[in-house]
Amino acid sequence: MTPETARWWQRGIVYQIYPRSFQDANGDGVGDLRGIIQRLDYLRWLGVDAIWLSPIYPSPMKDFGYDVADYTGIHPLFGDMADFDRLLDEAHRRDLKVILDFVPNHSSDRHPWFLASRSSRDDPRRDWYIWRDPGLEGGPPNNWLSVFGGSAWEWDEATGQYYYHAFLKEQPDLNWRNPELRRAMHDVLRFWLARGVDGFRVDVIYHLIKDDQFRDNPLNADWRPGQDPFARVIPFYTTDRPEVQDVVRELRAVIDEFPDRLLIGEISLPIERLVAYYGADLDGAHLPFNFQLIDTPWHARTIDFLVREYERHLPPGGWPNWVLGNHDKPRIASRVGRGQARVAALLLLTLRGTPTLYCGDEIGMTDVPIPPDRVQDPFEKNVPGLGLGRDPQRTPMQWEAGPGAGFTAGDPWLPIAADADRVNVAAQRGDPGSLMSFYRELIALRTREPAFSVGTFRVIEAAGDVLAYERRHGGRAFAVAMNLGGEPHAAELQAGRVVLSTEGGRAGEAVGGAVALRGGEGLVVALDGA
Ligand code: GLC
Numbered sequence: 418m419t420p421e422t423a424r425w426w427q428r429g430i431v432y433q434i435y436p437r438s439f440q441d442a443n444g445d446g447v448g449d450l451r452g453i454i455q456r457l458d459y460l461r462w463l464g465v466d467a468i469w470l471s472p473i474y475p476s477p478m479k480d481f482g483y484d485v486a487d488y489t490g491i492h493p494l495f496g497d498m499a500d501f502d503r504l505l506d507e508a509h510r511r512d513l514k515v516i517l518d519f520v521p522n523h524s525s526d527r528h529p530w531f532l533a534s535r536s537s538r539d540d541p542r543r544d545w546y547i548w549r550d551p552g553l554e555g556g557p558p559n560n561w562l563s564v565f566g567g568s569a570w571e572w573d574e575a576t577g578q579y580y581y582h583a584f585l586k587e588q589p590d591l592n593w594r595n596p597e598l599r600r601a602m603h604d605v606l607r608f609w610l611a612r613g614v615d616g617f618r619v620d621v622i623y624h625l626i627k628d629d630q631f632r633d634n635p636l637n638a639d640w641r642p643g644q645d646p647f648a649r650v651i652p653f654y655t656t657d658r659p660e661v662q663d664v665v666r667e668l669r670a671v672i673d674e675f676p677d678r679l680l681i682g683e684i685s686l687p688i689e690r691l692v693a694y695y696g697a698d699l700d701g702a703h704l705p706f707n708f709q710l711i712d713t714p715w716h717a718r719t720i721d722f723l724v725r726e727y728e729r730h731l732p733p734g735g736w737p738n739w740v741l742g743n744h745d746k747p748r749i750a751s752r753v754g755r756g757q758a759r760v761a762a763l764l765l766l767t768l769r770g771t772p773t774l775y776c777g778d779e780i781g782m783t784d785v786p787i788p789p790d791r792v793q794d795p796f797e798k799n800v801p802g803l804g805l806g807r808d809p810q811r812t813p814m815q816w817e818a819g820p821g822a823g824f825t826a827g828d829p830w831l832p833i834a835a836d837a838d839r840v841n842v843a844a845q846r847g848d849p850g851s852l853m854s855f856y857r858e859l860i861a862l863r864t865r866e867p868a869f870s871v872g873t874f875r876v877i878e879a880a881g882d883v884l885a886y887e888r889r890h891g892g893r894a895f896a897v898a899m900n901l902g903g904e905p906h907a908a909e910l911q912a913g914r915v916v917l918s919t920e921g922g923r924a925g926e927a928v929g930g931a932v933a934l935r936g937g938e939g940l941v942v943a944l945d946g947a
Contacts, residue, residue: 419891420867425514426616426679426703427736428870429466430766430860431773435744436473436495437481438813439776441825448813448824450496450504457511459842463779463853464860467514469618469681471744473501474520477527479587480795481811482518483620484525488605505613514615516679521602521668522624523588530601531589538576545598546589547581548573549631560633561655564647566799569655583624583655585795593625593664603671610672616679619668622694622702623684626661628654646800657690665694665701679703688723688730695735704738704771710764711746715753717901721879724768728874737770742778748810749775751784756937759855759919760899763939766859767888767897769874777814779856780845784809785834793831817843850921862917862941868893883908883934887944894947898932899939907931913944 420428440452450473460468472482475490482492491501508515524531533542549558549570557570558579563586570579571586581590591598606617634650665682672680682694682702694705709723731737741761742749750758758781765772787808792798797806808831815837816823822837834840845851863869872890879885882902888895895916898908912929919939928942 418871420871423871424677424703425466426771428864428867429514429771430464430863431467431469431516431681431771432460432463432465433469433471433743433773433775435471435776435811437471437830438811438824440814440816441821441827441829444825444827445494446825446827446830447494449494450491450500454500454504454507457507457513460513461511463857464864465513465774466864467516467615467679468508469516469773470518472518472520477525477587479525479585481793483520484523484527484585484588485520486525486527487529488524488602489608502612509613514679515613516616516618516681517609517614518620519606519617520620521591521593522621523582523584523590526587526589530591534589535573535576535580538578544595545592545601547592547627548576548578549581550578559631560650561627561631562634562647562650562652565796566646581627583621585799590624590627594629594660599664599667603667606668606671607674610675610678615677616672616681616703618681618683618706619702620683621685622665622668622682623657623661623686624655625664626658628658643803645803645805657686657693662693662696662701666696669696669700669702681706688726692730692732692735695732699732699734704736706740706773707738707770708740708746710739710741710761711743711752715757715901717879717882717884720764720884720901721876724874724876728769737768738773739765739768739770740773740775741765742775742810743773744775744811745807746810748782748784749778750781751809755781755783756903757901758852760901760937760939762852762856762859763897763899763919763941764884766856766863767869767886767895767941769872769888772863774856775810779853780815780840780842781852782812782815782834782840783836785812785832787832791832815841817841855919855921858917866893866895867891868895877910878908882906885910889947892947894944896942896944897939898934898942900934900936903936905933905935907933908940910942911944913942915940916943917941 437448439448440456441448442451473495474485475487475492476482533540534546552558557568561569563569632654637651640649672678680702682705684705694702749761794806794808812831813824813829818838822833845853868888868890872888875887877885883906885898885908896910910932915923915926
């Protein structure tokens, strides 16, 4: 691979925007499309190449947009189609790609398709959703559970059957075994692709097909009360079914009707299952999201191990990718601590594979404690107190000091972090030693040096708290060394010159042999005579 043959999503960096919390232009306390347009220059300045927007479609917002009531519209909260077209245009003028969230596993229960489906057993749309008679002893057809707690089956009095919902009961699952439904969804993709959208992140793509015999899921013998109730069963018959690969292949074929578009799949599966989603002939998702860094314990050897496992399982020609955070998981600065936030950034942006970063992580936003009366997330409401709620990582972007943090002139839909007056874009922009300045330098380095995007990857050292690896391309080589602990350590490196350091100040330093690293410090070294 060379920089010339690499596709934009192989060279580029993806930035996830959570639209409700990014920028509010009309003062209603919720972010919107015009707000995003106002911040495009910031994103260009930061240096990312693509933005992925969490759902912006009409929705009753039971799951904050992941319950879609119209796949080809814009929710008035966010603006209208003219705003969207302008966003697309303004982004493209700045050389930023736009990726939409596509939520095909379920619709809102207010979607006209579901209203038709539940209207009668004979409705032509009945089979677009998953309907079943009660089990033999009455009650739900089987033991399938909802990710958000309780049975995945909801009784419909009027037509005397249950419907299946992998998430909320207001999110009935669509039936991807039905060819008409498939065609309708393909047309949804075409609608946006024809408007100029550059790709999709497909929500829970591995959920799309369920067992056609509706067999009970196996019980999880390791589950204990007090743990995530969904983990009581192993979702063997409800996710990652073999037939889902055909569905993915068809989605990809639609994407390929248009030049240079991208298909990302959201998949929470172990590495060996995840890689199946590249497709048997690389005809599946371009990037099955790799969430390994989100759940990994922060140790050099563990990270080394998972990088190796990932590389070992990648199909030939399959392009790797890494994700450090998103709107569903605790923020990286909370998971590893602010002292490791730079090391985490260094890792994300120098590993081999497309990086996706989550809005706000570049300034080190942490999870915001949500008082009980301000909880919004239905997950927290259904399964309270287990720490599963996702509001803490969805709070408004901190742009500047002041009451609305530059996010809103109104009342924000979720509380703004208590430290927003200190931790914000404006403050960090003026500070060359800030985390955000570090992100920007790192992004610039990655963009300028093909070794980091298309280069080879080799681990130099992974022991204790020290992780070091080499990236190499076309006669240029770099060592990346980091200290994942709080105590000083040394990394054994070839001779070279520091080009970037987490602490600043070391750029230009000649190093070689045992290179001292302070706690939480990371370095990028351009190796001599590479
Ligand atoms: C995905 C989304 C999450 C949503 C769920 C149901 O995991 O990222 O936010 O709640 O799917 O659509």
